[in-house]
Amino acid sequence: MPALLAEAERSSGMTAELRCRIANLINALLPQFDAVLITCSTLGPVADDFSVQDRVMRTDGMLAKALQRQSGPTVALCAAESTLAATRALFCQPDSQVEVALVEGAWAAFKAGDTTRYFALIAAAAEQAYQQGAVAVALAQSSMTPAAQQFPETQRPLTGPHLALQACYDLR
Structure with missing residues (x-):
């Protein structure tokens, strides 16, 4: 829903009114689906308004947990300034x-x-993070995922879509 992201960008982040509207949209979707996955880092915090049983997940949340399991310095890269606070x-x-x-x-x-x-630009920033000693790099926004393919598998930045698909599969 690009219009919701555009609204958040115009407001320099998510407003209470926007958060409420997104929560209402999610509540309308929940009866129809096994899970609702929020892939937008800027809008993702609305998932915190739901319980685990509601099956509302945020892609960047899974990514954050994976990055925090790493031992040593790590870097989460963001492309959009509007997502910095949430990230x-x-x-x-x-x-x-x-x-x-x-x-x-x-x-x-x-x-x-x-x-x-x-x-x-994303690949260059990830490469620089590795050169400066990061043991892992995460591409915090789903739109960044294709840049990870430029790296060898042993040094590939972490991305959320794969983790999210695995989490949805685990719900079954």
């Missing part, structure tokens, strides 16, 4: 060694339709 709140838990970093210029490239530049 920091989720990834930067006490005693974690997670740094959240914005990939400058990436979101502008994405919004302009220049996905080649978008993925190149």
Whole structure:
């Protein structure tokens, strides 16, 4: 639902009114589906308004847990500035060694339709994080996932879609 993200971007993040509207949308979907998966990092915090039994999951939440299980310094990369606060709140838990970093210029490239530049900027930021000693890098937004394919499997950044699909499969 791109219009919801656009609204959050215009408001510099999620407002209480937007959060309420998204929660109402999710409540309308729950009776029809096994689970509702929120893939947008900016809008993801609304999942916290639901209980585990409601089966409302956020992709970046699964990613944060996977990154926090790593031993050593880690980096979560964000493309959109509107997601920084939500990502920091989720990834930067006490005693974690997670740094959240914005990939400058990436979101502008994405919004302009220049996905080649978008993925190149993300891959370069991930490579730099590894060169600076990160033991793991997470691509905090689902749209960033294709950039991970540029890395060898042993050094591939963590991405949320795979973890989310596995979690949905585990619900069955």
